[in-house]
């Protein structure tokens with residue numbers, strides 16, 4: 001049993017070690033943070049979407065922006081697309097779950113806004129449809145996926161494809177990458193303002 005537990009921790013570390021060793025990932029984190037700072041400076045917002053554990057990650061990361069992270073500061077405009085359960089259940093029930101996020105992107109998304117999609121397979125239909133809607137709107141799409149990127153890869157302007165095939169290990173790295181971006185964005189946006 002303890003070996004099994006240790007193996008999970010080792011596997012999680014191994015994925016993160018690969019990210020640490022990949023200079024393109026480090027450079028991308030730096031660049032995406034600047035991109036999001038620019039979006040906020042231009043009055044744009046960041047929308048997040050995911051399913052299951054990745055829905056939790058989506059709202060977690062949105063709340064780092066709209067609430068606060070390390071700094072005591074103003075709110076930044078960010079939200080996760082699944083948080084209104086009345087909206088989500090009505091649209092899933094009346095139309096389909098597949099269109100639920102896309103419909104909201106069409107309703108509230110504007111050119112220059114950012115859509116972050118978290119999908120370990122890269123193949124969740126509602127995330128795919130949301131990315132298609134975002135691209136039609138002229139939004140910037142950022143995918144967080146597993147190693148292949150799945151169907152989200154060609155729809156992502158920027159992609160963090162975590163080098164693993166295992167859903168929970170991928171998610172553990174997604175939240176780490178997301179936290180890094182939140183930290184850099186908060187520092188850069190509010191340092192420039194003060």
Ligand SMILES: O=C(CO)[C@@H](O)[C@H](O)[C@H](O)[C@H](O)COP(=O)(O)O
Nearest residue numbers: 051052053054119120121124167168
């Ligand atoms: O949290 C977990 C597994 O760790 C699950 O809830 C998982 O997120 C769900 O099965 C999702 O529906 C998987 O979707 P995706 O990552 O392939 O887009």
Ligand SMILES: [Zn+2]
Nearest residue numbers: 052053168171
């Ligand atoms: Zn999970």
